[in-house]
Amino acid sequence: MGVTCVIGLQWGDEGKGKVVDGLCREADVAVRCQGGANAGHTVVVGGRTSILHLMPSGILRERVRCMIAAGVVVDLDVLASEIEQVESMGLSVTGRLMVSSRAHLVLPIHRRIEAAAEDMLGDEKIGTTMRGIGPAYMDKHGRFGIRVGDILSTDRLAARLDLLARLNPMAGRAPDLVEEMMDYCSRHRDLVGEIAGDVEHDLGMSIGRDERIMLEGSQGFLLDIDFGTYPYVTSCNTGVHGLVAGAGIPPSSVDKVVGVVKSYMTRVGRGPFPTEMEEPYHSLTRDAGREYGATTGRPRRCGWMDLVALRYSASLNGVTSIAVTKLDTLSRLDAVKVCREYECSGGRTHAFPADGRMLERCVPVYGEMEPVGDVEGISRLSDLPAAGAAYVDMLLEAAGAELEFVSVGAGRDAVLRARH
Ligand code: GDP
Numbered sequence: 001m002g003v004t005c006v007i008g009l010q011w012g013d014e015g016k017g018k019v020v021d022g023l024c025r026e027a028d029v030a031v032r033c034q035g036g037a038n039a040g041h042t043v044v045v046g047g048r049t050s051i052l053h054l055m056p057s058g059i060l061r062e063r064v065r066c067m068i069a070a071g072v073v074v075d076l077d078v079l080a081s082e083i084e085q086v087e088s089m090g091l092s093v094t095g096r097l098m099v100s101s102r103a104h105l106v107l108p109i110h111r112r113i114e115a116a117a118e119d120m121l122g123d124e125k126i127g128t129t130m131r132g133i134g135p136a137y138m139d140k141h142g143r144f145g146i147r148v149g150d151i152l153s154t155d156r157l158a159a160r161l162d163l164l165a166r167l168n169p170m171a172g173r174a175p176d177l178v179e180e181m182m183d184y185c186s187r188h189r190d191l192v193g194e195i196a197g198d199v200e201h202d203l204g205m206s207i208g209r210d211e212r213i214m215l216e217g218s219q220g221f222l223l224d225i226d227f228g229t230y231p232y233v234t235s236c237n238t239g240v241h242g243l244v245a246g247a248g249i250p251p252s253s254v255d256k257v258v259g260v261v262k263s264y265m266t267r268v269g270r271g272p273f274p275t276e277m278e279e280p281y282h283s284l285t286r287d288a289g290r291e292y293g294a295t296t297g298r299p300r301r302c303g304w305m306d307l308v309a310l311r312y313s314a315s316l317n318g319v320t321s322i323a324v325t326k327l328d329t330l331s332r333l334d335a336v337k338v339c340r341e342y343e344c345s346g347g348r349t350h351a352f353p354a355d356g357r358m359l360e361r362c363v364p365v366y367g368e369m370e371p372v373g374d375v376e377g378i379s380r381l382s383d384l385p386a387a388g389a390a391y392v393d394m395l396l397e398a399a400g401a402e403l404e405f406v407s408v409g410a411g412r413d414a415v416l417r418a419r420h
């Protein structure tokens with residue numbers, strides 16, 4: 001059955017947690033491949049809401065083995081409390097979760113540096129999640145980062161931490177910096193001893209056994225470090241390329257790429273957003289969709305569907321199917337607009353510009369659509385109101401993909417499957 005990649009096609013928070021949980025019904029292994037605890041993936045089962053930052057959303061299905069691969073930057077404080085959270089639900093984690101010893105650590109120094117950098121940027125700040133993600137990736141690419149496996153080699157750790165502090169002058173000269181990091185490493189040494197391993201080797205074996213593997217993307221493609229709205233992006237590749245590289249699997253083993261598409265756009269933090277809504281639709285959408293960050297609680301900016309952006313994300317990732325989420329939220333609006341192209345520098349274009357400042361100057365050319373119609377409580381795709389079905393068809397055409405499913409509520413069962 002092979003490898004399925006699940007990626008967000010917008011600016012994150014598309015509903016990847018729910019989609020991965022749904023697809024893990026039929027998976028053996030679930031893997032987080034990139035990003036870190038900047039992610040907040042929500043899964044609602046039987047009225048109980050879980051927000052996962054580092055563990056794959058497959059952890060809520062007891063049969064599924066879970067892995068955090070080399071491309072993830074791991075904050076062990078967050079992971080330890082997440083393990084507690086999941087175990088308090090009566091689910092076993094030990095023996096079912098492995099973290100790559102190759103993955104880099106997010107250390108206390110990284111959060112400090114991020115706070116200082118955002119402060120220095122002033123009006124130009126990115127509006128990050130403050131989870132230390134950018135600085136952790138900087139150290140990794142600078143080749144002086146500390147990896148999960150390093151925690152176990154005590155002889156070299158103190159010297160490596162000292163070097164890290166000296167190479168990061170922005171962290172300040174606090175005398176207890178190295179001690180603080182040493183404490184962090186000591187605190188988590190037993191946990192690392194239990195769960196660190198050769199994820200990449202295990203994944204290779206799983207592929208060889210033809211197991212069903214779910215690679216869970218975090219963030220969204222428009223936040224990709226290379227292809228997103230730079231500099232208002234995260235610090236890694238968030239598309240299918242990032243998943244494959246982060247998991248360390250052969251690209252040829254991927255046989256399905258599922259793009260998650262929220263029925264409207266949202267964005268947290270700063271950066272260009274051509275279809276950002278005006279009032280009253282902005283507040284109506286935020287309230288109806290409860291659009292507040294799962295990681296930071298920040299209110300999300302809301303906008304109309306942007307087909308230029310969707311075509312761009314879908315085509316660069318070669319998505320084979322899409323999962324459409326939050327159609328129930330869109331159905332609460334009495335008007336629906338869709339951006340089909342941009343007006344930019346005196347002409348019309350279907351191209352998503354590489355330059356963020358250019359994107360800021362793009363004016364969306366909207367088409368009006370029929371309001372979606374009431375979708376709440378329906379359980380079959382064929383029961384979608386005609387306008388709702390037409391909206392989904394429009395997204396499929398823009399993405400050039402098949403339908404995986406339509407989601408009409410936060411709960412695990414609020415799913416209209418295209419195939420059974
Ligand atoms: P992720 O980061 O892509 O996993 O998405 P988040 O969990 O950050 O945000 C998605 C939010 O929408 C969560 O609160 C989900 O519980 C919720 N959600 C997902 N799908 C649906 C849906 O179809 N309808 C509604 N009303 N809520 C949904």
Ligand code: IMO
Binds near residue numbers: 126
């Ligand atoms: P999930 O996986 C939405 C955004 C931040 C900020 C930018 C850089 O839940 O979809 P960072 O902390 O990564 O350096 O912040 O990226 N961002 C997200 N927005 N969902 C996410 O993850 C995000 N992860 C990062 O708001 O604009």
Ligand code: MG
Binds near residue numbers: 013039294
């Ligand atoms: Mg999220």
